[in-house]
Amino acid sequence: MEITMIGLDLAKSVFQLHAVDAKGAVVWRKKVRRAALLDTLSKVPSCLVGMEACATAHHWAREISALGHEVRLMPPAYVKA
Structure with a gap:
């Protein structure tokens, strides 16, 4: 499965990542x-x-870009949520 989109929840010390493929199926969390x-x-x-x-978010957006x-x-x- 190829990841097409990642949802990123920013926090103070632990971030949550949610990756999905083109069909919207969860690849990993x-x-x-x-x-x-x-x-x-x-x-x-x-x-x-x-x-x-x-x-x-703007700092992380620059780093991730x-x-x-x-x-x-x-x-x-x-x-x-």
Whole structure:
């Protein structure tokens, strides 16, 4: 299965990743510590990464974009738990 989209929930120390394929089927879900986030995403082929726009989202968007992913920030009203 090829990952086409990753949902990223930003937090203080542990981030949640939710990866899906083109059909919307879950490929994997992971808990990742802050220090390991970029290493984890660097091992994933380029895809769309969606995250809630918050105070630190722009920093992470720049870092993740540098890895070759397309990042989209969403207003908090569009984000579902």
